[in-house]
Amino acid sequence: MDLRQLEYFVAVAEERNFTRAAQRVHISQSGVSAQIRRLEKELGAELFDRSARSAELTAAGKAALEHARDVLAAAGAVGQAVGEITGLLRGSLSVGMVIGCTVTPLFDALAGFHRAHPGVELSLREDNSDRLVPDVRSGALDMALIGTESEPEDLNSLTILSEPLVAAVPTGHELSGRVSLEDLAAHPVICMPPGTGLRAVFDRACAERGVDPVIALQASAAGAIADLALRGLGVAVLSESMAAAFPELTALPITDATGPALLAITWRPGANVAAREMISHCRKAFRLPSAG
Structure with missing residues (x-):
């Protein structure tokens, strides 16, 4: 078995649908099905009950799911650890920005981050703060620049501006x-x-x-x-x-x-290395003290 097969297996298990899983991993449905069949053949057991309307896990599939997730997480941790040691970051960084607020230092921070880590794919999304904060909590966004009346208690925050x-x-x-x-x-x-x-x-x-x-x-x-x-x-x-x-x-x-109305950058505790690097760039761009 290989990591790709485990990734497809987890995607089908979580989506409970081969078509949606194929869209999620960006290959054809037939490609997902073929890889799942190969995995089942190697394991000697069917992982999904294909007689149901949705892709339901069999007993063997349920037993395998958490182990497959652990293997994928461990593989990701290996890449992350190597990235931190070598400084050659890979992956993606998703940033949110409160709508209607052009904040030039944030753009400076994004540009500085991109020059330092060109291997990281950046994305920026505008939205209202009441939608950005839940997306940071859920992991849909790695960090966000929000307007708020108080810093979210369950997230890390860096206040950029506080004014009446x-x-x-x-x-x-x-x-x-x-x-x-x-x-x-x-x-x-x-x-x-x-x-x-x-x-x-x-x-x-x-x-x-x-x-x-x-x-x-x-x-x-x-x-x-x-x-x-x-x-x-x-x-x-x-x-x-x-x-x-x-x-x-x-x-x-x-x-x-x-x-006061606050403008703050917020991110999850235990954020990935890319987010932590971006926070450092934000501190420089906004001329804030470095973390102690």
Whole structure:
């Protein structure tokens, strides 16, 4: 038997379907079936009950499954260990990034990582923070840059930015100086949609003060929110640095929205070597202290 046969066996067992397993391992269904037949012949037992509608494990298949997983995990660990020793990383690194937030240092970190480890396949996905965090937990993503009101307790995190919310208005708007959430609620509000860290901070502040603002318009990009506010369609709620990027707007401190909006990189405890290397590049790109 070889590792390829064990990989196909595990894929069919987990997918309970030869077609889906073939798609997962990127070969034809007939190729998967042929390799499984060879494995069964070598073991002297059928691993799947092919009379059922789905690919159900036989007693022999159930007995073999965990051992096959252990062998594949051990083979992966051998490659990982060699990669760590030689510095010639292989494999993949999947990174998430909160939607609507162009963060140049993250791109610098990705570029630096790629130059140092060209053998690693990089992928980058934009999404709302409330979907990125569960994907980091599950392993669908190795790490993610998220907007949040607090760092996830069960994940490792590196805070990039912590700053207050502001109300951003065009010149001549009746709001001025320092404003309260109640002042803000007297006007249509333009902000990010639910699922984003900035919106979570704003919603929590309003709930704590018993304020129920009218969310007139929502947009995922700070530029779109600012543009709508400049056209007089409402008061923009942004973080301090977001608002600073639009000098045509005046940023007004919100006196009773005291919880900061955080921008943080998050990853699982015990992350693979590629993720750990990427974290090091992020520390350099964001000019953060090295891990002690």
